[in-house]
Structure formats: structure tokens, C-alpha cells
Amino acid sequence: MSDQAFIAPTLDLPGMDDEELPFREAPNNIEAEQALLGAILVNNAAFDRVSAFLVPEHFFEPVHGRIFEALVQIIGMGKLASPVTLKTYFEHDESLADIGGAQYLARLAASATAVINAEDYARTVYDLATRRNLILIGEDLVNTAYDAPPELLPSDQIEDAEQRLYDLAEKGKYGGDFQKFSKALTDAIDMAGAAYERDGGLSGISCGLSSIDEKMGGLQASDLIILAGRPSMGKTALATNIAFHVARNYRAETLPDGSHKTLDGAVVGFFSLEMSAEQLATRIIAEQAGVSSGKIRRGKITEAEYHKLVSVSQELQSLPLYIDETGGITIAQLAARARKLKRQRNLGLIIIDYLQLLSGSARKAADGRVQEVSEITQRLKALAKELDVPILALSQLSRQVENRDDKRPQLSDLRESGSIEQDADVVAFVFREEYYVERRMPALNTPEFFEWQDEMSKVEGIAEFIIGKQRHGPTGKVELHFQADVTRFSDLAPSSHMPERFE
Numbered sequence: 001m002s003d004q005a006f007i008a009p010t011l012d013l014p015g016m017d018d019e020e021l022p023f024r025e026a027p028n029n030i031e032a033e034q035a036l037l038g039a040i041l042v043n044n045a046a047f048d049r050v051s052a053f054l055v056p057e058h059f060f061e062p063v064h065g066r067i068f069e070a071l072v073q074i075i076g077m078g079k080l081a082s083p084v085t086l087k088t089y090f091e092h093d094e095s096l097a098d099i100g101g102a103q104y105l106a107r108l109a110a111s112a113t114a115v116i117n118a119e120d121y122a123r124t125v126y127d128l129a130t131r132r133n134l135i136l137i138g139e140d141l142v143n144t145a146y147d148a149p150p151e152l153l154p155s156d157q158i159e160d161a162e163q164r165l166y167d168l169a170e171k172g173k174y175g176g177d178f179q180k181f182s183k184a185l186t187d188a189i190d191m192a193g194a195a196y197e198r199d200g201g202l203s204g205i206s207c208g209l210s211s212i213d214e215k216m217g218g219l220q221a222s223d224l225i226i227l228a229g230r231p232s233m234g235k236t237a238l239a240t241n242i243a244f245h246v247a248r249n250y251r252a253e254t255l256p257d258g259s260h261k262t263l264d265g266a267v268v269g270f271f272s273l274e275m276s277a278e279q280l281a282t283r284i285i286a287e288q289a290g291v292s293s294g295k296i297r298r299g300k301i302t303e304a305e306y307h308k309l310v311s312v313s314q315e316l317q318s319l320p321l322y323i324d325e326t327g328g329i330t331i332a333q334l335a336a337r338a339r340k341l342k343r344q345r346n347l348g349l350i351i352i353d354y355l356q357l358l359s360g361s362a363r364k365a366a367d368g369r370v371q372e373v374s375e376i377t378q379r380l381k382a383l384a385k386e387l388d389v390p391i392l393a394l395s396q397l398s399r400q401v402e403n404r405d406d407k408r409p410q411l412s413d414l415r416e417s418g419s420i421e422q423d424a425d426v427v428a429f430v431f432r433e434e435y436y437v438e439r440r441m442p443a444l445n446t447p448e449f450f451e452w453q454d455e456m457s458k459v460e461g462i463a464e465f466i467i468g469k470q471r472h473g474p475t476g477k478v479e480l481h482f483q484a485d486v487t488r489f490s491d492l493a494p495s496s497h498m499p500e501r502f503e
Contacts, residue, residue, distance in 0.1 A: 027131040028060035029124055036121035037067055038112030041082060041105070047075050050122035058129035063096050067105070083109050130168065137164050163336060205266050205349060205390065208245025211478040211491050212465055216426065219246075219349065219390040220472070224381040226355070226420055228395040228409060229430040230402070234463060235394045236275065237487035238430055239351050240283050242392065243268045246349050247321040266348025266389070267320040269341050271334055273357035277323040283487050288312045292485040320345065330359045331376045335383050342387050350384075354394035355420070374419035381423045395420060397429075407436055411468045427469040432482060433459045463489065 039046045051072070059065035070089040074081040083105040090096045096104060141161050148157065204218025219225065219242075229235045249265030272280055286293035289312040291305045301309070322345070324337060334352070341347040352358070360372035384391040397413040409429040414420045421427055437456050442448040463482040467475045481492045 026060065026135060027128045029128055030061055030064075032121045032124040032128075033059050033061055033064045034108055035112065036118055036125060037064060037071075038108040038110075039118040039121065040071055041086070041109040042112045044075055044081050046118035047071060047081075049119045054122050054126055058126050060125075060128065060132070063093075063099065066090075066093070066096075067108075133168055137161065137168070159333070163332065167336075169339065205246055206249065206264075207242045208249075209241075209465075209480065209489060209491055211480065215467060215476065215478060216470065216473055219392065220425070221388050221390060222385045223390045223425040223471075224377070224384050224423060225390060225392045225426040225428070226395050226414075226424040227392060227428050227430065228397050228414060230397050230407075230409070232435055233430045233432055234482055234484075234487070234489070235430050236353050237283065237482075238465075238489050239270075239353055239392065239394055240280055240487070241287065241489050243270050243321055243349075243351055244284050244287065244316075244319070247319040250320050250348075252346070260346050262346065262348055267341075267345050268322065268349045268351065269338060269347050270321065270323045271329070271337075271350070271352045272323055272325050273327050273329065274353055275325070277325045280323055280325075284316065285309055285312055286486045287488045288316070290486055293487060294485065328357065328359060330361070331379045332361070334358065335379065338383060338387060342389070347387065348389055350387075350389055350391045352380075352391065352393040354396060356396050377419045377423040381425075407431070407433075408464070408466065409468075421469060424469065425471045426467065426473075429464075429466040429468060431464045431466060432462070433464075434462065462492065 036046075036050070040050075054068070056065040056069040056072070059068060067086070067090075070086055071081050074085060079085065083102065086105050087102045090102065090105070096102075141157070144152075144157055148154075202213055202218035204216070204220040204223075206213050206218050207216075227235055227239065246266050247268045250267060251263040251265060252260045253263060255261055270280065282293050282296055285291075286296055289305070289308045291301060291309060295301050295305075296309070322341060326333075329337075338347060338350055355376065356373070358376050360375040380391055380393060395414060397409050401407050401409055401413050408431050411421050411427060414427070434456070437452070437459055440452065442452055461481055461483065463480045464477050465480055466477040467473075469475065479492045481490045482488070483490070
């Protein structure tokens, strides 16, 4: 490559000199701004229709923004906002004086149209402000790309631009309002009807384990579900089992308007902050093929097992399971990527492995890890409600579990913040006593060894799913079967269904 500096090519438009380049004014509609302000001045009730999503910064004309800000203050104090009461706010405002002073406020009110159109004017003002913000983001993107410092990587600039666009898209949702109780009742009946028609009679998404579904009614939309445990208890294994089952059962129908209605299962977004996508895929293949994941990694498989793995992998190709293996992402980045998958693929379930590897905002991080985790759990709960999907977040437990004789986890064992328990709709634990008993193995052929062997036979392959908190259901525990070599959880047959044993 030569040392000659790269010169960006210029775009020559036929028949146009540099002096003739057209000036383009930023998108705006001064008449809509005037009509909106006039409607509010005539009838302050119009303010209630627009205050949920409109702010002073949305106005193109700065004077209009200041007038709207004064309206916010006056109406917010329960006072009447009119040209007369507003006059004192602008007695010394030179910008307003340039366009007519207090008489301008009177003209706004005098020329106001029907109050019923106020929301339409506000939406016009809002949409034009969004377009102006898009232009600013685009200009910043171009300018930064030209003049970026050497330490700013292109990937960082892309991420910053994506974040700004996602923030703009998030703010672009018009503010909510109260809904009539009849609407909530209709939604509740629709949910009950869907549960009645769905196999298994669940109101939520089946996780694939009937004993857990029976306790929880499936994974409920808008719920934040925390699945916690000490290392090696099987948290990630259970999460991958659930992800596979939900994705495999996904069925949807296309509605007349082109949108998709989920009938069963869900599109799954798996944020793996600890393991690579390849490792997760290996676990799922091992589970479905019945081949040890350890043997797969070491290449100690037979030809028959290899062909079985290939066959299973071909069956799994079409699963609507999307894995993000980016480590150390922030909660803001996770939310932005989840929103994107929701828009593009109708995301129905989010799984995060695991909570403590997420980062919060720099401001909260400076306040300490407890405040940072509090922010993360609060935003995860808000994201679950916003996207109307369940979020299953894995979490580590503190080491104090190891100091107790009974090592079954409790809510107080959740690491770093009480907000995890507070913000979650469900807190569940995975516990395998086999893990601890196995590590107490005494010397062979001793009385202690035979006692240990008997104890081991009672807990081998058994895991406990302990529900420590559930807002809309019972707490308690269910026992599951865990096959460690293929990282597979399954329902444990009740003792009454077991074949008779002969000693």
C-alpha cells in the first residue's frame, strides 16, 4: 500500500456547481406546533392527551419548546394555563418579543382549531422530531467515521450508532395510559382460553418438564424468572434443556395483517455470557443424541455415534434458537439486541447465562456492585414487561451455602443484591445432593465406604428444583432426574410408578 493519503471521491451532480447545492431544511411543521399549543391554551384538557410522550425538546421552534415547558409547569401545579397566566413567564423573553410578544400567545389561542385534533398535531410534532434525531445520528456517524481517533475501533462506532438508534426506537413508542378494566378482563379470558386449547393446559410456555410446569403453569409472559445455584449444580444444563424444548415446539400462524401469532413454544434468544455458542450447541446435540459431551469434545466417539450426531444436528438446523455469545455486555446492549430480535423474529423467550456477568451503567457501577445489580434486575423486569416475554436469568449463589450442613439454597443466598429477590416474579434453585455426597467418598472397603455407597445410591441422578418465591403460584420443590454425561434433565417417575424391587 502506498503512503499517499486516501482522498475521498466527490459526488458530481450533472449540471450543478458547488454553489448550486440545494439547502435542505430539517423536517418541521411550525403550523402543527402552533395548532397544538393553541389547542392547549384554549382547553388545558388537551394537555393530558399529549403529555405522556411529548417533551419541550420535540418542538422545532425554540420559543414553542419554552412555551410548552411553561405549560407543563403551570398545568402540573393544577393552575389554569392561558395567554394571560403565561404572559408573566415571557415578559423578558427576547425571542418571543421578536415574533410579537404576549400578543403571539393570544394569536395562538385565537387561531386554535378543535381540541380533538390535539393528539394528531402532537404525533406530527413528535414524528418530525424523531426524523431530525435520525439526521443527527447519521451526521455524527459520517463525521466520526472521517475523523475518528486511532483508538476508536470501527466496531465501537457501530455499537454506539446501534445503541443510539435503539434508544431512539425505544423512545419512539408513544407513552402508555390507563386502560379500562374491561380490557384487562378480556386479556385474562383470552389467556385462559389459550391455556385451555394448548396441549397440557398451560397458560405459559411449557419448559418441557411436566413436574415444573405443574408447579409454575409454564413460563409466564412478562415474568422475570431467576434460576440460581452453586457451580456444577446444572443451571446451564437446565437452561439449555428448556431452550431446546421451547424452540422445538414453536408453532405459529400468520394473521391477515401479516403478523405472526404464536400457538405453541417460542422463538428463543439465548445470551451466553460464559460459554461459547459452540459449547452450547454441543450440549444440546449431546442431550438429543444421547452421547456424552465429554466424549464429543475429546473425539472418543464411535462411527455409529458420529453418524447419530450428524443426523441429530440436521434435525436441529431449523430450530428458532438464536445465541448471542458476546461476553461482558451491558444491560443496555442486551435490551437493544432483544428488541431487535423481537421485531425481526417475534422473540418469545429470553435466557441469560448468567446474571452476574452483565454490566450496568457506568454511573451505577461507580456506586458499587450492589447498586449495579439492582439496576440490572430492574431493567430486566422492565424489559420482560415491555416485550411481553418471560426472561429466565441464571444467577450464582454466595459461598455461604457451603458453610451449612444442609446445603440446600435459600433466598438469602442470592449474591450481591436483595433486589434479585425483590424484582423477580419467580426465584428457583437447582440443587444436587449427589454432588456433595460424591465428594465425601471414604477409603474403599471400609464400613464408612459401605455407608457412603448406600447414601450415594439414594441421591445418584436426582436433582431438586426448589421454588423459593413465586408471585402467582405455590412454592416448594420437585425432584428431577439428571443424566450428567449428556447434561439432560427429565421428569422423575414417582416411587409408586417404579417397578417392584426385590432384595
